[in-house]
Amino acid sequence: DQQVKQNSPSLSVQEGRISILNCDYTNSMFDYFLWYKKYPAEGPTFLISISSIKDKNEDGRFTVFLNKSAKHLSLHIVPSQPGDSAVYFCAACLYGNQFYFGTGTSLTVIP
Amino acid sequence: EAGVTQSPTHLIKTRGQQATLRCSPISGHTSVYWYQQALGLGLQFLLWYDEGEERNRGNFPPRFSGRQFPNYSSELNVNALELEDSALYLCASSPGTGLRQETQYFGPGTRLLVL
Numbered sequence: 001d002q003q004v005k006q007n008s009p010s011l012s013v014q015e016g017r018i019s020i021l022n023c024d025y026t027n028s029m030f031d032y033f034l035w036y037k038k039y040p041a042e043g044p045t046f047l048i049s050i051s052s053i054k055d056k057n058e059d060g061r062f063t064v065f066l067n068k069s070a071k072h073l074s075l076h077i078v079p080s081q082p083g084d085s086a087v088y089f090c091a092a093c094l095y096g097n098q099f100y101f102g103t104g105t106s107l108t109v110i111p
Numbered sequence: 112e113a114g115v116t117q118s119p120t121h122l123i124k125t126r127g128q129q130a131t132l133r134c135s136p137i138s139g140h141t142s143v144y145w146y147q148q149a150l151g152l153g154l155q156f157l158l159w160y161d162e163g164e165e166r167n168r169g170n171f172p173p174r175f176s177g178r179q180f181p182n183y184s185s186e187l188n189v190n191a192l193e194l195e196d197s198a199l200y201l202c203a204s205s206p207g208t209g210l211r212q213e214t215q216y217f218g219p220g221t222r223l224l225v226l
Contacts, residue, residue, distance in 0.1 A: 002153065006153075034214075036217075043115065043201055043220060044201070045217070049214075097142075098159070100153070101153035101154035101155075103152060
């Protein structure tokens with residue numbers, strides 16, 4: 001049972017424009033959410049996180065939004081750069097350091 | 112500083128055999144996590160070790176087991192391999208400060224193929 005879902009397997013965006021990656025979850029007990037980025041042949045690397053007590057967190061070009069009532073998480077990248085092309089995973093955490101990951105969205109930023 | 116390392120990078124086994132996967136965390140990290148990424152699925156949480164103890168495990172059968180050594184490296188063992196165990200197995204480490212919300216640093220993974 002996939003508790004964290006990324007319904008868009010892929011996304012293409014022009015360089016300089018905004019990339020919006022979406023994530024939905026089913027378990028209301030999740031209280032910490034993260035985004036990871038993965039390049040081919042490498043492990044995922046941490047990008048940005050948000051606690052459930054917040055609805056927005058920014059770090060440079062990356063902003064994560066959390067809508068708890070909708071059980072929805074999104075990652076905004078502005079402006080998008082070709083080096084942002086990678087697979088992005090969202091993850092949610094339960095008590096006991098049990099992390100649940102989505103299936104990933106492959107982002108392609110077109111120069 | 113060296114990142115998380117995993118060995119082997121690829122492993123081919125036949126059904127019924129046992130597989131052993133190894134992970135070395137970042138120096139100074141005491142927590143190690145194991146994940147399975149099967150084709151078309153997200154990373155599935157397998158096991159969490161901290162200070163040599165198993166702290167939590169995901170919804171996997173007992174034939175998935177592991178251990179953490181005094182130097183904090185870890186081993187994942189999969190017994191009685193089944194075809195559906197074919198997947199990418201990722202190891203991650205974190206400082207193990209006791210804070211639940213720690214960033215995990217991932218290794219490149221071991222790709223296991225069961226024939």
